[in-house]
Amino acid sequence: xxxxxxxxxxxxxxxxxxxxxxxxxxxxxxxxxxxxxxxxxxxxxxxxxxxxxxxxxxxxxxxxxxxxxxxxxxxxxxxxxxxxxxxxxxxx
Amino acid sequence: xxxxxxxxxxxxxxxxxxxxxxxxxxxxxxxxxxxxxxxxxxxxxxxxxxxxxxxxxxxxxxxxxxxxxxxxxxxxxxxxxxxxxxxxxxxxxxxxxxxxxxxxxxxxxxxxxxxxxxxxxxxxxxxxxxxxxxxxxxxxxxxxxxxxxxxxxxxxxxxxxxxxxxxxxxxxxxxxxxxxxxxxxxxxxxxxxxxxxxxxxxxxxxxxxxxxxxxxxxxxxxxxxxxxxxxxxxxxxxxxxxxxxxxxxxxxxxxxxxxxxxxxxxxxxxxxxxxxxxxxxxxxxxxxxxxxxxxxxxxxxxxxxxxxxxxxxxxxxxxxxxxxxxxxxxxxxxxxxxxxxxxxxxxxxxxxxxxxxxxxxxxxxxxxxxxxxxxxxxxxxxxxxxxxxxxxxxxxxxxxxxxxxxxxxxxxxxxxxxxxxxxxxxxxxxxxxxxxxxxxxxxxxxxxxxxxxxxxxxxxxxxxxxxxxx
Numbered sequence: 001x002x003x004x005x006x007x008x009x010x011x012x013x014x015x016x017x018x019x020x021x022x023x024x025x026x027x028x029x030x031x032x033x034x035x036x037x038x039x040x041x042x043x044x045x046x047x048x049x050x051x052x053x054x055x056x057x058x059x060x061x062x063x064x065x066x067x068x069x070x071x072x073x074x075x076x077x078x079x080x081x082x083x084x085x086x087x088x089x090x091x092x
Numbered sequence: 093x094x095x096x097x098x099x100x101x102x103x104x105x106x107x108x109x110x111x112x113x114x115x116x117x118x119x120x121x122x123x124x125x126x127x128x129x130x131x132x133x134x135x136x137x138x139x140x141x142x143x144x145x146x147x148x149x150x151x152x153x154x155x156x157x158x159x160x161x162x163x164x165x166x167x168x169x170x171x172x173x174x175x176x177x178x179x180x181x182x183x184x185x186x187x188x189x190x191x192x193x194x195x196x197x198x199x200x201x202x203x204x205x206x207x208x209x210x211x212x213x214x215x216x217x218x219x220x221x222x223x224x225x226x227x228x229x230x231x232x233x234x235x236x237x238x239x240x241x242x243x244x245x246x247x248x249x250x251x252x253x254x255x256x257x258x259x260x261x262x263x264x265x266x267x268x269x270x271x272x273x274x275x276x277x278x279x280x281x282x283x284x285x286x287x288x289x290x291x292x293x294x295x296x297x298x299x300x301x302x303x304x305x306x307x308x309x310x311x312x313x314x315x316x317x318x319x320x321x322x323x324x325x326x327x328x329x330x331x332x333x334x335x336x337x338x339x340x341x342x343x344x345x346x347x348x349x350x351x352x353x354x355x356x357x358x359x360x361x362x363x364x365x366x367x368x369x370x371x372x373x374x375x376x377x378x379x380x381x382x383x384x385x386x387x388x389x390x391x392x393x394x395x396x397x398x399x400x401x402x403x404x405x406x407x408x409x410x411x412x413x414x415x416x417x418x419x420x421x422x423x424x425x426x427x428x429x430x431x432x433x434x435x436x437x438x439x440x441x442x443x444x445x446x447x448x449x450x451x452x453x454x455x456x457x458x459x460x461x462x463x464x465x466x467x468x469x470x471x472x473x474x475x476x477x478x479x480x481x482x483x484x485x486x487x488x489x490x491x492x493x494x495x496x497x498x499x500x501x502x503x504x505x506x507x508x509x510x511x512x513x514x515x516x517x518x519x520x521x522x523x524x525x526x527x528x529x530x531x532x533x534x535x536x537x538x539x540x541x542x543x544x545x546x547x548x549x550x551x552x553x554x555x556x557x558x559x560x561x562x
Contacts, residue, residue, distance in 0.1 A: 013357075051167070061143065063146035069129060086227070087226070090226065
């Protein structure tokens with residue numbers, strides 16, 4: 001069961017502000033998301049682990065330097081920037 | 093009541109790979125902000141991280157050097173937290189299946205500080221807080237780290253200092269990191285608690301984050317030990333919290349409020365596949381490890397008869413120990429080589445950084461040649477010493493300073509004459525010696541040494557002088 005406290009906690013961890021009046025509807029939405037994801041638990045399995053479904057292992061790169069992007073490119077999607085840095089405003 | 097300190101360390105070490113852990117961007121320190129970045133290391137959606145093979149190799153080297161067990165199967169996990177230094181809002185790390193399990197660091201008092209595990213992970217970006225806002229540079233984001241997590245086995249500040257020094261020493265020896273605390277390539281989080289002496293139960297701990305010098309580690313631990321002890325003595329309770337140490341005031345303060353308590357919700361990173369490590373690979377890496385400092389130190393003491401204190405000085409830095417090994421090749425008295433390095437060379441390499449580099453003007457082969465002249469009885473120790481001084485200051489080799497005639501030594505007659513001369517010209521010293529002042533003989537021997545320009549054998553001269561006087 002997803003509770004209001006769960007939603008508040010997740011919001012806090014995600015640094016999101018959730019207005020009081022939206023808490024109930026968000027709690028319900030989250031419950032629906034969890035229920036949907038839970039349908040996977042009903043899939044018939046033989047109990048093996050699914051954390052490596054491709055059965056791949058040891059996919060590595062060699063330690064060779066590849067040219068980095070320019071700071072202009074790196075910052076091109078930044079909501080705000082200053083002096084070649086990403087700028088994060090303090091909202092408090 | 094007296095209290096015991098209990099501490100454990102989480103040590104982050106930046107690996108000296110050329111590229112980052114999941115992309116080909118350079119790991120070079122510094123650089124203009126956000127110029128060592130790509131879509132992978134700034135965490136753009138739709139990018140796919142790919143693990144740097146060398147990171148795994150370096151971590152295995154680290155594990156072997158501290159007697160850890162190398163896992164056969166390791167996995168990467170996501171550690172979720174929301175902070176601007178990490179644009180993806182999760183750090184790729186290891187929790188459930190780290191690369192290295194267990195291990196220990198042995199201290200000089202014989203105690204073993206057990207390690208819980210060593211895992212690999214990505215470093216976060218650098219934040220600059222200014223005018224109430226935060227400026228973010230992701231150059232450091234994605235630089236590979238190992239985190240060495242110890243058990244709470246440390247019982248004093250001296251042990252803590254030695255633990256960090258030993259880790260630093262061994263990681264430098266195996267060449268996986270420069271471990272420069274001031275540049276942040278080695279950083280420690282210290283978990284510390286106190287308990288009544290004799291108690292088995294662990295007290296509530298606090299964690300001091302991101303310590304970047306051994307001096308500060310010691311000061312912060314001292315402060316925290318006092319603070320916790322006072323708190324308990326006055327009937328209070330230690331609150332489990334994360335602290336920061338303020339160098340300027342020498343105090344610790346709380347970093348996060350209670351509501352901020354971390355809940356990392358770790359889970360397997362679906363972008364990264366399982367790491368399988370064959371025993372063959374481990375053996376191959378093991379074969380490339382150099383002789384480790386603890387083994388070297390033991391060998392110097394037991395096989396070369398170097399005093400323990402000197403052996404520790406020689407093995408503290410890899411380059412010095414390698415210099416010593418080379419200069420000792422085929423000499424009769426390694427102790428002489430050691431004395432010259434510690435005596436004449438250390439005074440010319442005063443800082444830690446100088447010793448780390450150990451770029452002295454005399455090569456190990458030149459020192460070797462000089463010491464062999466003593467071995468062969470061609471020159472005396474004190475002539476060798478003064479020659480070495482000249483060699484070090486000028487960068488020239490032995491033969492530039494020692495002539496053929498210097499190497500002749502002193503024949504019996506010449507020694508006899510010089511001793512007679514010393515006795516005749518120093519009646520006061522002779523008188524003193526006769527009246528029981530044993531030390532007065534040294535003045536006479538000194539006179540002989542001076543007049544022979546260091547060529548005389550001091551022991552032989554002393555015997556001869558005694559013979560003349562009596």
